[in-house]
Each structure stands twice: as structure tokens, then as C-alpha cells.
Amino acid sequence: MTRDFRWLLVGQTTSQFGAQVSGVAIPLLAVLSLGATPFQLGLVSAAGTIGFALIGLPAGAWVDRWRRRPVLVASDLARAVLLASIPVAAVLGVLTITQLIVVSLLTGLARVFFDVGYQTYLPAVVGPDRLLAGNSALETIRASGQVAGPGLGGWLVTVLGAANVVLIQAVTFAVSAASLLAIKAREDVVRRIDRGLWSEIREGLVYVARHRAIRAIAVTSAVNNFAFAIASAVSVLFLVRTLRLTPALIGVVLAVGSVAAMAGAALTPRLARRFGAERIIWLSLAVTGPLGLLGPLAQPGWLVVLMVIGTAVGEFGQIVYAISNVTLRQRVVPDHLLGRVNATMRFLLMGLFPLGALLGGTLGTVLGLRLTLFVSGALILVSWLPVYFVRSALDRA
Numbered sequence: 001m002t003r004d005f006r007w008l009l010v011g012q013t014t015s016q017f018g019a020q021v022s023g024v025a026i027p028l029l030a031v032l033s034l035g036a037t038p039f040q041l042g043l044v045s046a047a048g049t050i051g052f053a054l055i056g057l058p059a060g061a062w063v064d065r066w067r068r069r070p071v072l073v074a075s076d077l078a079r080a081v082l083l084a085s086i087p088v089a090a091v092l093g094v095l096t097i098t099q100l101i102v103v104s105l106l107t108g109l110a111r112v113f114f115d116v117g118y119q120t121y122l123p124a125v126v127g128p129d130r131l132l133a134g135n136s137a138l139e140t141i142r143a144s145g146q147v148a149g150p151g152l153g154g155w156l157v158t159v160l161g162a163a164n165v166v167l168i169q170a171v172t173f174a175v176s177a178a179s180l181l182a183i184k185a186r187e188d189v190v191r192r193i194d195r196g197l198w199s200e201i202r203e204g205l206v207y208v209a210r211h212r213a214i215r216a217i218a219v220t221s222a223v224n225n226f227a228f229a230i231a232s233a234v235s236v237l238f239l240v241r242t243l244r245l246t247p248a249l250i251g252v253v254l255a256v257g258s259v260a261a262m263a264g265a266a267l268t269p270r271l272a273r274r275f276g277a278e279r280i281i282w283l284s285l286a287v288t289g290p291l292g293l294l295g296p297l298a299q300p301g302w303l304v305v306l307m308v309i310g311t312a313v314g315e316f317g318q319i320v321y322a323i324s325n326v327t328l329r330q331r332v333v334p335d336h337l338l339g340r341v342n343a344t345m346r347f348l349l350m351g352l353f354p355l356g357a358l359l360g361g362t363l364g365t366v367l368g369l370r371l372t373l374f375v376s377g378a379l380i381l382v383s384w385l386p387v388y389f390v391r392s393a394l395d396r397a
Contacts, residue, residue, distance in 0.1 A: 004125050004183045005134060009141065011179030015076070016142050018172025024063065025169070030100055033090070040097050047101045051108035052350035058273075059112045060343020061200040064336060066119035067187050069180055075114035076177035079107045083170035090163035115346060120339045123330050124187045131330050132269055132277060135323045139265035162250035194246070204340025212393040214333070216386040217281070217325045218348055223386075224285070224318070225349040227379035229356025232246035234364040234372045242369055243307065244300050253308055260312035264319040271320060278394040281324045285384035288317025292380055314380070325387075328394070 030036035030044055063071055089095040103109050126134040156165045208214050239245045239253065271280050295310030297303075333341045363372040387394070 002126070003029055004128075005137075007179045007182045009137060009175035010124075011076075012138055012143050014172045014179070015360060016177040018169040025157055025165035026100060026104070028089075028157050029086070029095075029166065030097060032276065034097050035096065036097055040101075044097070044100050047104040048108040048111075049350065049353070049371060050105070051112040052346055053354075055109060055112055056116075056343050056347035056350065057201045057204070058197055059116050060204055060340035063113065063117045063201065063339035063343070065122055068124070068339075069183065069187065070116045071113055071117040072121060072178045073180050075110045075117070076173045076180065078110045079114075079355045080170045080173035080177070082107050082110070083166055087163040087170075095163070103384040112346075113344030116343045117329065118341055119326060119342045121187070123335070123338075124396070125183060128331055132272055132323070132327045135330075136265050136268045138321055139268075139323050140262055140291045142265075146152050146175050166358045185312070193200050200340065204337060204344045207337055207341055208344045211332075212390045213387075216390040216393075217329070218345060219386040220282075220285070220321075220383050221325065221346075222348050222352055223347065223379055223383040224321070226352045226356040227376045227383065229353045230360035230363065230379070231373055231376040234369045237364065238296075238369040238373060239307070242300075243298055243304055245304065249304075253304075255310055256308050257311040257315040261315040261319040264316040265323060268320050268323045272324065277324060278328065279391070280320060281328065281394065282387040282391065284317045284320035284324065284382065284386040286388070288313045289377075289381040289384065292317070293374070293377040294320055296370050 024045065027041060030041055036044070086095065086099070086103060090101055122134055122138075123131060156168070208218055237249070239250050268280070271284075275283060292310050292314040294306040295314070298305075298307035298310070321395070329341065329345070330338065358373055360376070363375060367375070
């Protein structure tokens with residue numbers, strides 16, 4: 001592990017843990033302090049995720065024009081300042097739902113630049129030979145934050161107040177920015193003629209459409225995310241109304257899934273050495289997909305364990321797939337196109353999520369919660385096939 005990568009890990013450990021801790025703070029602040037209605041709470045949530053649909057594709061073109069580290073630092077600092085405005089407004093007694101919506105929107109836009117730039121910057125820090133290990137370490141950190149963060153966040157909201165917990169997240173973004181500034185690795189940015197924003201966006205779209213392996217991964221990833229969105233619309237209702245779980249037990253089910261994701265992230269390099277880095281892209285989903293169907297079979301009582309197993313196995317397979325396919329993309333896509341290709345992939349994934357959630361809610365009403373989860377599971381069950389059919393292209397990548 002190089003010095004630069006250690007600094008990257010320090011920053012991401014801090015900011016990821018802070019994000020998980022404060023993830024419960026803004027909704028609780030809206031509900032407990034501002035008396036938000038369900039519609040207002042939905043606006044706060046939507047504002048934080050709509051950025052990829054609004055500027056996802058242009059962000060990729062812009063990131064490919066600039067050095068990536070300044071983009072990441074600016075994104076972190078912007079989010080730190082924006083989030084810090086919330087506790088300041090709370091202290092002054094002027095905090096409103098409108099401010100929460102605006103802050104969520106602007107931090108979401110900053111996140112677009114960070115997420116696109118981050119996946120594009122990593123090869124410059126770790127080198128092409130260490131990409132899989134680097135992605136694995138970073139995903140392990142993210143998953144570990146998901147295990148402990150939300151529970152600690154709820155406790156801190158009780159002790160410190162929701163506004164002060166948001167301040168913690170602002171500080172962690174500032175720490176992340178400082179860590180990025182400590183990295184010494186040089187970036188080789190290809191200078192190219194400015195042909196206009198749309199022409200540059202089109203290059204990323206065309207590359208994804210024409211590259212057999214990347215195109216297949218895009219389809220598989222889109223189907224997976226769409227299936228997850230369908231399930232997300234009804235999963236909590238299924239746990240509460242069908243399985244009759246208490247909030248504490250729901251937390252246990254989710255925590256087990258996060259632990260499985262952490263284990264999958266840590267084991268991905270070993271699995272790649274055992275089965276091949278390209279093969280585990282599709283094998284991770286082909287093996288775990290059938291077991292994920294155990295979840296909808298769960299019943300109240302001891303058969304709840306089927307939901308626990310299905311959730312854990314599903315999270316394990318998804319994280320191995322995510323790390324291995326992102327690593328392949330970072331390795332094969334030319335550096336001058338990587339930002340736009342990453343942005344195209346993120347746009348496809350995040351753009352489909354609202355549609356999947358809407359479909360999931362509709363299916364939950366028409367078919368019922370259990371059948372809706374089976375629909376989601378069935379999509380995941382076949383999602384690996386596009387990548388499997390181009391496995392020869394994967395091997396040559």
C-alpha cells in the first residue's frame with residue numbers, strides 16, 4: 001500500500017463513516033425539528049439524488065477536461081460548506097425545509113462530480129496493477145461504515161441533536177479534502193481540442209455502445225439497479241407488515257447484509273485470483289442470484305432466517321460484481337475517455353432508479369409485496385447473462 005493510497009483511505013474512511021452517521025440526521029431534523037410532511041421529506045430525498053439525471057453526462061465530459069484531484073477537493077469543500085450551513089441556521093433559528101431541499105440538491109450535484117472523478121482518479125493513485133485491490137479496500141471501508149454508521153448516527157442524534165450530527169459530516173468532508181491534498185501522485189491529463197460539450201458527451205456514449213464488454217456490463221448493471229429499485233419500494237413494508245419485524249430486528253437484517261458486503265469486498269481479490277478477475281464479473285451474480293430468491297419465501301417466525309440469508313448472499317454477490325466490473329472499466333477504457341464512460345454508466349444506473357421505484361410501488365399495490373420481491377429477484381437471476389455471452393471479449397480485455 002503506497003503513501004498516496006493511505007491518504008486516500010484516510011479521507012474516504014472519514015467521509016464514508018460520516019455520511020452513514022449523518023444519513024439519518026437530515027430526515028430526523030426535517031421531521032422532528034421542522035415538522036416535515038411526507039411530501040416535503042420526499043422532496044428532500046429526491047433533491048439529493050436527482051443530480052445524476054440533471055448533470056451526470058456533462059459532468060463526465062468536464063471531468064475529462066480537468067485534472068481530477070482539484071475536482072474532488074472542490075466537491076468535498078463545497079459539501080462541507082453547504083452542510084455546515086444547516087447547524088448554523090439551526091442555531092440562529094432560521095432553518096427551513098426549503099434550505100434542507102436546496103442543500104440536498106447542491107450537495108447532490110457536488111456528489112456527481114466527486115463520484116465520476118473518484119472512479120477516474122483511482123488509477124493515477126494506485127496504478128493499473130493494483131486497481132482490484134484498491135477498489136476492494138475502498139468498498140470494504142464503505143461497507144463497514146454501513147454496518148456501524150446508522151446505529152451510531154441514531155444515538156448521536158439523541159445525544160447531540162440532529163443539526164450537530166450534520167456538522168460532523170461537514171467536518172468529515174473537510175478531512176477528506178485535506179487527505180486528497182496530501183496525495184503526491186501526478187496525473188497525466190490528455191489535452192484535446194474542444195469540440196463542444198455534446199460532441200464530448202457523445203464520445204462517451206458511443207464508446208459504451210460499441211465496446212462489447214463495457215456494453216454488456218452496462219446492461220447487466222442497469223438491470224441489477226432497476227431490480228434493486230423495484231425491491232426498495234416494498235422491502236421495508238414486507239419486513240414490517242408481512243414478516244412483522246420490529247425496527248430493531250429490521251436493523252439486524254440490514255446490518256447482516258452490510259457485513260456480508262464487507263466480507264465480499266475484502267474477499268474479491270482472493271476470488272479473482274482463484275477464478276479469474278474477468279470471470280467473477282458474471283460468476284458472482286450467477287451463483288448468488290438463485291439464493292437471493294430465498295428472501296421472498298420468508299415467513300413470520302423462524303423462517304425469517306430465509307430473508308437474512310437471501311439479503312446476505314445478495315449483498316455479497318453484488319459487491320463482488322461491483323468491484324470487479326469497475327476495475328475492468330478502469331483498466332480498459334482510455335484515460336482521456338474514462339470520466340465520460342464512468343458518467344455514462346452512473347447516468348444509466350441512477351436514471352433508472354426512480355422508474356424502478358415507481359414500478360415497484362405499483363407492483364406492490366397490484367401484485368402484493370411478496371410477488372414484487374420475486375419480480376425483482378427474477379431480474380437479478382438473469383442479469384448476468386449479457387456479460388456471460390461476451391465472456392470471450394472479457395478475457396481479451
